[in-house]
Amino acid sequence: MRHTGEVSEPYDRLLQATSDLDTPFAVIDEPSLWANADDLVRRAGGVPIRVASKSVRVRSIVERALQRNGFAGVMSYSLAESVWLADNGVDDILLAYPTTSRSALLDLVADDRRRAAITVMVDSTESLDLIDALAGPGHPPVRVCIDVDSSLKLGRAHLGVRRSPVHSANHAAALASAIVARDGFDLVGVMFYDAQIAGLPDSSTAVRLIKKRSAAELLERRGRVVAAVGEHARLEIINAGGTGSLEVTGADPAITESTGGSGLFSPTLFDGYDAFTSRPSAYFVLSVVRKPAPDIATLFAGGYIASGPTNKNRQPVAVWPAGLSPIVTEGAGEVQTPLKGDAALSLRVGDRVIMRHAKAGEMCERFDDVAVVGANGRTEMLATYRGEGKNFG
Template sequence: MTARTASTADVTTAAGAPDRFDRLRAATAGLEPPFGVIDLDAFDANAADLERRAAGKPIRLASKSLRSRALIRRALQRPGFQGILGFTLPEALWLAEEFDDVLVGYPTADRTALRTLAADERLASRITLMVDCVEHLDLIDAATGPRATPVRVCLELDAALRLAGGRLHLGPRRSPVHTPAEAAAFARQVAARPGFELAGIMGYEGQIAGLGDNQPGSRIKRAVLRAMQHSSAGELGERRAAAVAAVRAVTPLRFVNGGGTGSLETTTREDAVTELAAGSGLYGPGLFDFYRAFRPAPAAFFVLPVVRRPTARIATLLGGGWVASGPPGRDRMPTPAWPPGLRVTATESFGEVQTPLVGGPAPTLRIGDRVWLRHAKAGELCERVGELHLVGGDEVIETVPTYRGEGRHFL
């Protein structure tokens, strides 16, 4: 057994012991569903495994994957995590009241938030904006006017794999800046404009980090996906190194960010990358069940009550349609976690107000019983609940607000 396999197995075993749901259920027996639960034993084990996979490089925490300040604090207290990767500028302004390093992972067009940033020297020193075109710079200048404190910006390098002369694009469609020459040209434009500092480069290889390479189904499709990911990692490693060198010939950089939960092993081997990004792996949602290199322990759950028994073989939950973003498909649906063996019906699936379940345990469920489910993605669960109950061992040790629970809705 290799060191990597042993470590991943240890995490799964520690978080998935036979009595796991016994203790989770006992700890939350006094709560009224629906409610959200974080198993801290699994959360901490996942954090340790992310640090192991990062192999010494700091991990910038993706806040959209947690959406709870209490759990952001918990992760950032660990030695392997450093800084936040946010998702909107208003969120960054809020987080920067407490945290001193927030990179906004996506461009902003929020003029009010830009004016707030430019008017506050402390916030401007803590927040870095994402840009990938001159229009972003123009919008910032138009919103803020001349400013005493430079706005820090990060150049997003398109990390997708482009084939057939660019006609085939494999990966997220993010930045128009793809080549080292394009990166250097844009860096020169930033350097020539007063009021800006180019602080870093970011590239997110979603075609590697966000696609499990061990999906059930066709072996041929798995083989093609793995070949694409191997090819993409090699191509990107060379291109990113060249782009970083080209930009550093124009201006110094504070950081080069890359990767995601699903690609830490490959991205950390790139010398040009100074920090990684991850967050979903802490919660271990359903979409991360199908990777060969690692297997996070499920740490985030939501619990719904049985409210109907339309037949002897069906138990119906109240609600359940907490479907994840992305291309519509079964992999975006929640996953029944306990009791094991439950599944949705083909005609109704997960519904807005009710979800009929069938399967082995369904006939034994009674009105008022609870079913534990997992969201397909990580932080989106927190848009459905106002608080998370943190279970350590066999008790709820703390109940903390989500962003929603603090009255914050950023996207």
Template sequence: MRPGLVQALADTAVTAPAAVLDLAALRANAADLAARAGGLPVRVATKSVRCRWVLDTLGAERVMTYSAAESVWLARHGHADVLLAYPTTDTAALARIAADPLVRERVTVMVDHPDHLRLLTAAGAGPRRPVRVCLDLDASLRLGPLHLGVRRSPVHTPAQAAAAARRVLATPGLRLHGVMCYDAQVAGLADSSAAVRAVKTLSTRELGRRRPELVAAVREVADVPLVNVGGTGSLHLYGRSGEVTEVTAGSGLLGPTLFDGYRAFRPRPALFLVSPVVRRPGRRVATVFSTGFTASGPPGRDRLPTPVHPPGLRLTRAEGAGEVQTPVAGAGADALRVGDLVWFRPAKSGEQLERVSTVHVVEDGTVLASVPTYRGEGGCFG
């Protein structure tokens, strides 16, 4: 933690649990991501942010959304280049996209299956109300029966990509605008072991061969202007990839703990959760209110928030991080009194901001602003 954060919040009346943003760390992380992108534009993944003030402060011209309703909301709040990263069955939101000329021009919808195309046409997309779509290409590594990576698109080979592109073109009212190829097994995995590093190296080489073939197969069908790839942990790999037009990053802006273990970079911790001590059940133990905001993914202790201030605290194995109470143990607990604040770093960033309505922005040792999260604006998109 940078000096001045703790004192800045101590001098401000806050309702805890609360979120605290170190503005200098955020700006430094954004600059690092831009430098690592090697000249490619960086699209900001809103799933890892979930705060419009942060998007506006960063001047995020391109955003990658996680929800169809969120996409409509951001488009209507002035974001002119919105890429919905996940296929959706939200027919009400799709109908709003199809019906609103401004939103149609600003939002690109992800597809990878014929059913997605049928949903769009049923929602109102047509020759007079054309909707832009992006084709999701599978970037996972397949070694015989092994599937290494997340379960996303079924479009894995160049032939499948070309066939999917032809289906889009054959659907009245849909315009194929681009392709996405997200390497989750590279971008989203820390360098935690030799085996993980080997898989990431192997996958990067395999994608280096297959991805240009996938893009070329699609471009033989339609001249798509958008080729989106990468994430915080891999955007540095694509600066010389001629077929790529942009990269994406989100978690690297706020620096949650799951991104501490990468060898190529180390984001600065920019987001913290703070909550007061509400009990002193015994020696070397204090209990704080809430903060049990467990991150998504495979269950494990690495998905829990980490106490970072005062020093000398840890979660207990018996309770971990709880929804309404979280015990912290260790030598640092003895100096805590009821009402004192304990600071945590979250394992992931945006997910945690679903649980609070306000982010306190700290700059130069003072609270510069207290700004709403998506939740604080009533934007809970699930």
């Protein structure tokens, strides 16, 4: 295998350290990973960060993050995943999305340690009814957290994600009162995820304005919701924010913790924020398998398109060698990804190209392990969820 052109840090170190691995493979630049972790902690301003597991999907990286100052607990995405993490020693897990899994609920209520470790998300009495129906009558208490819609409503416009129906302090208080009146549930938390701030790059003046306005509205509403729900239960968890909004949520005295995950890997969707400079730590490496024209190099695999609205920004990006672009009519392909540009002139069959994914944890669904490369080139293979035989959706 031959490297061409100007190779520079970290690319030369990553390529040299992984030269024995067959492509395609995923690689993590360890110094950047932990520098990102420190940066998240700094940005959160003293508020502990819950690790968003969906944005990592490598159990040992989640566990190593938890050992660092400034991180506490996991924000999980599936109940089956939560049970698995609890059984593997994680003792504080906030499941951020509702569940309909009978088997995972039965696993949860069957074991006191799991019940103590895991908090499930609810947003209506229907969520409670479903848990009762699936877990069976007289199930032991399940820790629950109320998901509060943190979108900005401007007239009829809804700026944010479509998740919880609970928006106002009154609505949250009514749900809290219904929860505490029922057997089988312990209300322990409220969660506010401000997707329109945390998940939206600062791409224009209009976006910046909306984000500012939303932050101000949330600062006020979060306080009211916490006070209203706090009339009914002692709240252990008041969670808000994500990688893109740590300095905003961290400054709110109403919250007890923030969340961060994507910021560890810093995929391309986190490149355009004003508050921080993206330091990529996660890549995947593909090989040139053919040269259909002198300025085109076609790679094996690579069609790892990220979830969300199917825009161009969901495509992977070639970062080394610099100056390679996808071909509009093909994009990143199922098994063939042609890239065009001057850099392709010097690429030959067998050469390697380093790519970035648009999202963080999703990249790991493509690989059984990630090669974690240290500052000195020492490489460790860590299993992804997928590599551990786990696919939680």
